[in-house]
Amino acid sequence: xxxxxxxxxxxxxxxxxxxxxxxxxxxxxxxxxxxxxxxxxxxxxxxxxxxxxxxxxxxxxxxxxxxxxxxxxxxxxxxxxxxxxxxxxxxxxxxxxxxxxxxxxxxxxxxxxxxxxxxxxxxxxxxxxxxxxxxxxxxxxxxxxxxxxxxxxxxxxxxxxxxxxxxxxxxxxxxxxxxxxxxxxxxxxxxxx
Numbered sequence: 001x002x003x004x005x006x007x008x009x010x011x012x013x014x015x016x017x018x019x020x021x022x023x024x025x026x027x028x029x030x031x032x033x034x035x036x037x038x039x040x041x042x043x044x045x046x047x048x049x050x051x052x053x054x055x056x057x058x059x060x061x062x063x064x065x066x067x068x069x070x071x072x073x074x075x076x077x078x079x080x081x082x083x084x085x086x087x088x089x090x091x092x093x094x095x096x097x098x099x100x101x102x103x104x105x106x107x108x109x110x111x112x113x114x115x116x117x118x119x120x121x122x123x124x125x126x127x128x129x130x131x132x133x134x135x136x137x138x139x140x141x142x143x144x145x146x147x148x149x150x151x152x153x154x155x156x157x158x159x160x161x162x163x164x165x166x167x168x169x170x171x172x173x174x175x176x177x178x179x180x181x182x183x184x185x186x187x188x189x190x191x192x193x
Contacts, residue, residue: 013066065094097146125174
């Protein structure tokens with residue numbers, strides 16, 4: 001399933017790969033969400049994603065968010081977002097914030113004019129806790145990289161959101177302060193068991 005609709009928003013599922021192995025990940029619970037099977041047999045091409053969108057104007061927002069980390073496929077995002085923006089439809093990316101580590105460059109400037117909202121999974125108030133619950137591929141430096149990525153995004157993306165999953169032991173208020181210091185807002189997501 002490349003594209004799936006929820007609440008008048010279209011979600012684009014472009015990879016199964018992820019640079020985290022979160023203890024709370026919904027992928028551990030089953031093959032999809034909302035009745036959609038999101039496990040991909042292979043990664044779609046930009047043309048396949050565009051074809052799966054159909055008429056972009058049918059949706060309030062189009063979101064790069066699936067069963068993997070979408071920013072792994074940055075080139076595809078830039079191409080498809082460029083296509084979507086021709087129709088004036090808002091574009092959002094839901095990401096773990098590892099893009100700069102994945103690509104070895106400062107990614108946020110590439111998002112200017114293409115992405116209206118970016119939601120970055122903060123998931124903890126400090127590096128040690130993040131390391132324990134998210135088990136990132138890039139190790140202990142990941143948390144600070146996410147903070148830097150989010151700060152950079154505020155320069156190029158109009159709406160920057162940090163999100164946390166409401167799991168036991170997370171200091172939500174400290175996460176809210178981190179978001180405020182960056183110039184982002186915090187969204188608290190329900191913990192699904």
